[in-house]
Amino acid sequence: MDKYKIPISNLDYNFKAEELDFETTEELSAIDEEIIGQTRAANSLDFGMRVDKTGYNIFMAGESGTGKSTYAENMAEEKSSELEQPKDILYVFNFSEPEKPRVMRVPAGMGNNLKADMEKIVEELQDEIPRAFEGEEYEAERKEILNEYQPKSNKVMQEFEASARERGFMLQNTSQGLVPVPIDEDGEPISRDDFQEMDEDKKEEIRNKSQKIQNEISQVMREIRSIKEEAQDELAALEKKIGISVVQPIICHLQDKYEECEEIVNYLEEVQEDIVDNIDRFRSNDEEQQNPFVAMQQYDDGSFFNRYQINIFVNNSKTEGAPVVYEKNPTYYNLFGKIEGKSQFGTITTNFTMIKSGALHRANGGFLIVHAKDLLTNPFCWDTLKRALINQEITVENIGEQYRSVPIITLKPEAVKLDLKIIMIGSPYIYYLLYNYDDEFSELFKIKADFDTEMERNKKNIAKFADFISSVINRDELKEFSAEAVAAMIDFSSRLTGDREKLSTKFNEIIEILFEADVWSDSFGEDIVSSESVKKAIEEKEMRSNLLEEKIQEQIDRDHLLLDVSGSEIGQINGLSVYQAGNYSFGRPARITARSYLGKEGVINIEREAKMSGRIHSKGVMILTGYLGGKYAQEAPLSLTASIAFEQSYGGVDGDSATCAEVVALLSSLAEIPVRQDIAITGSMNQKGVVQPIGGVNEKIEGFFKVCQAKGLTGEQGVIIPQRNLDNLMLDQEVIEAIDQGEFNLYSIENIDQALEIMLAKEAEEIHNAVKEKLEEYAELEAENYGDIEAETEADKNNESNENNQDQ
Template identity: 90%
Template structure:
């Protein structure tokens, strides 16, 4: 068996601090903007940044803590610094369709200038226009117009009144308008009594004449109205002329100021036309405020008529250097896509174009938006809206759920904003493949995948970068400097995280936690420079805070509540090894596996599967075991066997195939009646041909059995069998290594199941196989006799029936 023992030289994985070319991290340079060990992801991200085509958004896939978010932000900012500064995005009043506010894009910083200038000219016009209409020149021209048209209407009315009087009628104003009233010879209106006393011919004559005059009144009033309309037109033309004389120079000055921006010039022309068309608003605004202060207050609160001349700076890029980089940490619908706000006033809710607010998608326009996939997908309406925006390359601000409001907001439909940005979405590989397989549009919108690995090679280059990374964390977090020995201990810890001595972990979050905690322990030891012992203490204490479940299980073993032998021999009973996961902490513990074999044809029964406590992988492992038995022992005769395999005192689910080797050994022990050593535990997967395959959690499993043996007393005979292909994964606790070195504990590596049989059963494998074949032949013989007896009984029954 010694030939299968693992040499102590194969267990040393500790990094020697002498290989580092510094004494403390103070001598190192920080790498804040670089990420280490992610060449594939860095190359993908760099390529994605350079492709400026539709659909080339980036999905950064990887486990949490691998530095995706930090690297994405740094890369985006680096690329954005080389790009052009995007324009400001403004919303302005649409004079032709007020419910559809217009979008304007102007050079960065010009939005603020235009807003201030528009506020100034409106204020100026509110003073200048009323003053112009109070001047002598306006009053003079106004009187001239009135003097020209008033006599015409007066003369027309006087002539008509004279004509009516000559015909015996007087024109009188009533609530129904101007009506003819008959008069007598003295020019006095005829009373009703006098009219009744007249003969019928006279009455009829007066009635007919009155009707004619009534018809003529309508004609005269139309002529007078026409004269007044002409006068009003001339007055309006006069007011417009005066308005233009005041507005045009001011607007013209602004147009000259913004002549390089055609969009602003066109807008100013519309403003000028609208102000002239609404000149009365500027003339009468002060009068309205004086006449009805309450109404003036209401107008000021909800945005008076003059709000239409304001500028809504929707996205202000005045202070943006290069392209914008927005990291949206709370991607709700409104945070991403903006909203139209409302104002409650006098029991109603109102809004206008100045209350249109931008979202991070608008703010990132022309640059980059970094967002986490999980947050985005769990926020209602966000994913579908984002896809629609990327497909159409435009985004419209619209509120959601307006139909559910008890008081609806006045509807605005702002013009859509053209969208030109790159989305960097961060998420797990699971989310990526979920979207890729079930959302047909995802692959068209996110053509670049940047895969972040959880490990990197433990070579000289990466070790140097790893040390530089530690230095950058120390500088950023203002920690104590680390000694070379402490850095070496951190390198060992990083390898331990990967479960591979040839690798370093890229789960930098967990590494940073140990750096922080080591700094605290160094303080308690009054160390000026963090030592290796402080790092070890931080690691041990972190483990202690999480290993309550491990201690409880150990306590159950110590009190013999969980039955487990670490000495002696038993038939059909073996110590397998399991890994328990408690949050971010995993540990190994032995598990008793038993096998019983007896006559029958049911084959191997997996008790866990029958009790519905077996996972799919464990069930597969038992089926592989059955395949091995058939291939090994049933080439010449059918396999006549019933056997049951169980994890004893297991009350939770069982999964994984790392117990396959243990189950085979236990079953062959039961069949051959050969006892198994209880002082050795085994872990390993196996294929149908008996080849042992590597498993996970090898360090935790070995350490778990070692702790049990230590608590019950080390004998020097105890040990663990592991697959030979797991040798590179051995990064054991120093206590275990020392125990192996001192001969108190043993480790074995195997490549085939026969080697496990020789170690565990302390017998040559061929002898075990021979004993098993004999037992199976015995079972088969009993099966044949039962079959012959059954056939004979059936034959006798048949003859009796014939008789």
Template identity: 45%
Template sequence: MNLKKLNIEDLKASSDPSLFPFKTTEDYIFDNEPPHQERGVNAIEFGLNIKAEGYNIFVCGSNGTGRNTQVKKAVYEIASREKTPGDWLYVYNFAQEDEPLAITLPAGMGKTFKKDIEEMISELKIEIPKSFESEDYEKRKHVLIKEYKQKRENVLDEIEKKAFEEGFVLKQSATGVILVPRVNTKPMEPSEYEKLPDNEKEKIERKKSELHILIEQVLTEVRVMEKDVKKNIKELEKEVTLFAVRHIIDDLRAKYKEYEDIIQHLNRVQKNIISNLDSFKEEEEMPAQNFLGVKNITKENVFKRYEINLLVDNSEIKGAPIVIEPNPTYYNLLGRIEYVAQFGSMTTDFSMISAGDLHKANGGYLILQAMDLATTFMSWDALKKVIKNHQIKMEDINEQFRIISTTSLKPQPIPSDIKIVMIGPPWLYEMLYRYDEDFRKMFKIKADFSREMDKDSEKIKKYISFIKARCEEEQLRHFDRNAVAKIVEYGSRLVEDKNKLSAHFVAIADIARESNFWAGKDNAKYVHDKHVEKAIQEKIYRSNLIEEKISELINNNVLMIDVAGEKIGQINGLAVYEIGGYSFGKPSRITVSTYIGKSGVIDIERQVNMGGNIHSKGVMILSGYFGQKFAQEQPLNFTANICFEQSYDGIEGDSASSTEAYCLLSSLSGVPLKQYIAVTGSMNQHGEIQPVGGINQKIEGFYHVCKIKGLTNEQGVLIPQANVQHLMLKDEVIKAVQEGKFHIWAVSSLDEGIEILTGKTAGEKTSDGKYPKDTINFIVNEKLKDFAKKSAHPPKTKKPKQIETINSLKNTP
């Protein structure tokens, strides 16, 4: 049995400080590259370099494993070598004002073009009004008007002369020209007209009708003349305006001649200016006044349509743009169209379009947190549409929910070329991959980050560099080599593996900060190993209230746990509890009662719906093991009730299946089990012991119970042999083992374990297929044979004497 005891070297992988080539991290040659995992980093680099469609990246892993750091490092490195994409701007659409047009220019030219347009508008505000005040314009306009008036007067004089010759006088009225009969040179009074003979009146009316036709023809001619002069004046104004505007816009055309979209826009601007001359000729409007807090529209709005909305300005960016969005709402991703209140209604225009992250990252990289994206309304669907359609289409999300539709802007979509990097937990990746058909087409690269990494010299160097980086960046005290060794050991403890280190760098950084705090309390210049130990102990103390309360209940025998003596059908199993990120081990009493029956192994926890599926599976495996081992020649005619005593919560996991098997063997054989040895380990149907999780917490949990109840130098824990590599026990437990106060055994089969727990040989079948006498397996087999025999031939029950007398009386004639 002693051969199965573990040595001190088996209980922990200690780091030898003397192997570190420095006294403190202050002396260590600084390597600023963070610890990384080759698998995840290689996947990220591959995804960033391949430019094919759909090769966006989903980075999987737990928080604190360096995902964000590695993504940023890789993205910044590759982006710095790439070409800076162009600027994007929106301009007024003169053909359809609610559909602004998008134009792109090389990086930095957007800002220049915007400034040029602003200068153009400033010049237009001066030059256009000034052109209408010029002497040449006034002279030419005066000539046109004078010619028109002269022609008009000549025509009207002729008609007036004609009317006079026919005996009429022309008079102007509100309704037009009136013909009034005359007497000599004076208009005839109505009373005089009434005195005229009827034939004379008819003659006058006939002439009046003829003159009216002539007058109408003359007035039509005058209106044509007026229309012509207005047209000529308009042409003159266009000519004057074009002269004032052309040289300003021609300079811009020459400057941006390589950009067809800009040339077309400038042409449209020039055409619109010429077409809207009245807007520039109006007298200065009244000062803007407020009505109900809303400003009146002023003449300035005339020039607003010629302005530029510089949506994306890449003038200050070196390489490809990188956008990291911590809050990926719909509007943060796709941009928004803003509104202002105007006379009781909401108005907008192309200048109120704001860029989103997708616009800013266009031609570069967008880094998002997958959980934030998935839980934000409409964001995931919006992102998929951008990836699928290769364009960024800005829409007002509220339009989908309005009862009454309203007019809004529909900006021209912008072509997109963005590499998306999402960072999230593995379960979210699996859910999206399984249930969203588009996801697997759009995110073809999966970069996995593990919570652990191999413990080799290179990784230890990265750990040291990481600790020094924290000291340098956060002004912490430097660590001596002993303190560094403790942190390396802590890294192995976190992943419960001697040959691994934790990749949960947040936890490592936290311990470094807390160790620095306790070193400060000691006024120490450097952080020593005792400060790291203090930080770990204090971290536990802040979280272990429940553990201490349970220990108190055990110490007071409220929770009944025996750590001395031997008992039949009773054993201490070990379980792990996790509360708020803190896990600890606790022993649980497991009992088994057996008797003749045909129900087999009954899992009481399962019967009352307190046992999980995995635990029930472990019990069924246990049944399979007993059937395979003891039911080859006779049926198993027994019932066994397995119970976790004083358990009031659910039971899950199969780590107690071997413990239950030992207890069942004890109950059937009548051989007591040592109560001072606690057991953990799962088993298979062949009786092989399999590794379990939380092995360090389980051992330490039972040690703690033994300590408060009193160490007897016999107590210990039975663990699976496969778990030896996971041992990273506390120094206190190791010291107790070294002093012989506590023991740890490792076994690989049930037979090995039952020998330690009972002190009797398990027994293997001999060549005749039988177990040696007085072995555990022999005793159990004999008991099961006896159960089978009694089940097949149950003893007859003798009738009570009173009943026999009654029956005899019934049979008497």
């Protein structure tokens, strides 16, 4: 058995501080913007940022804590400095369609200037326009127009009245309007009685004349109305001329100022036309201001002069290069903007100045960083984002508008053209879910940047790892670390990966230990953090999470969980399992038993029958059955029924690392050879008996060691592991010391025969022969039983035939 023991030289994984070329981290340089051990992801991200084509958005996939967010932000900031500063995005009033505000894009910083200028000219015009209409020139021209058209209308009316009198009528104003009234020779209206005394011919003549004059009245009134309209047009033209004389110089001055931006020049032209068309709004009216009902109505309308304001939707005046927006709360409104409202007098009002931008608008022309999980868990966000990326534009609209049963009047802002790159951060699980179940995802996110959780433990990466520690120290103002403390951190990083040839890239866990070691160094009165402080931080972190481990150990100590770590038993073996309690994992032995007896049902997995077996464990038992068939059933079928169970297992079993233990227990039961209880075994196996590596090897070894330590170390106890797990051995120093002193043992195996020799303390061939003999014995018994059954069946048939003959 000693030939399978792992020598102590193979267990030393500790990194030596002498291999570092510094004494403290003070001598190192920080690497704030560099990410270590992620060459593949860094190259993918760099390439994705350089491709300026539709659909080349980036999905950064990796486990939490590998530095994705920080690196994405740093890379985006670096790349953005090479890009052009995007324009300001403005919303302005649409004078032709007020419910559809227009988008204007102007050079960065120009939006602020235009907004201030527009506010200034509106105030100026509110002073200048009323003053222009109070001047003598306007009043004189107004009187001239009135004097020109008033005599015309008077003359028309006078001539018509004279014509009516010549025909014996006068014109009289009534509630029904102007009507002809017959008069006598003295010019007085004919009374009703006098009219009744007239003969019928005379009456008929008066009626006909009256009707004719009535018809002429309508024509005369139209003529007079036409004259008045001409006068009003003249007055309107006069007002427009006065308005233009005031507005045009001011607007022209602004157009000269912004002549380089054609959009602003065109907009100012529209502003000028609108002001002139609404010149009355600028003329003060004390009566309206004093009328509370009129004032209320104007306020409800959102104030007429709001139309000349500028809504700076996206302000890039202070943006250097392209924008980088990291949206940490990607709700619908935070991403896509909203149209706000204001409650006044019991109603909600809004206007284009209340259109607010979202992260997508602010990142336009640059980069938007967002976490996939947060995005997908917010309603409507994912579909809206896809639609925006596909259409390369985004419209600001409130969520409720598209789901209302009864539509309401609201704003429909013009869509904003999009030109940005999305960097989405998420787990590999989310990436593959989207890739497999969302057809549009692969078209929109063509670049995948895969972040690994580990990197090679080589000289180059160790140097960068030390520089990273220095960066955290500088950033968070920690005490400097000694070379020994950095070496302890390197060992801790390797332990996280479960591989002595690797370093972990889960930097959040690394940083936690750095923080805690800094605190413990204060307790120890250290000026520089030592390796003892690092180890203390690791121990205390484990202690805060190992309550479940202690409870299980307590049950073992009190024999509530039955385990033997000495002696031998047939069909009973100590397997090893790993428990997961949040971010803390630990190993403990588990008793596995096997019973074999005559039958044809094969190997029964009790866990599976009780629906407590995971798929991988069930597969392992099937592999075990395949091994038995290949080893012992080449010439005759297996006449065997066997049951395998994890004793006192109440929470389910999964994984295939107990396959070797199950095979050994089953063969022990068949061969009737006892299994050593002072050795535990872990390892999966294929159908040919080759032992395969497993996970959690350190936790499993340490778990069995603690049980043996609690029950008393004998020097014979130990653990068998797969040969291919040697690189994963990073055991606690206490275990290594026990092995070095001969108090505990480690064995490695490559095939199941080696495990049998260690556990059953006999040659593998002898064990296999004993198993074959038992199986042959089962087969003979099966054959005898089958022959007896056939004989009984034949006798029953003969008796039945004789009885039938007698009846006949």
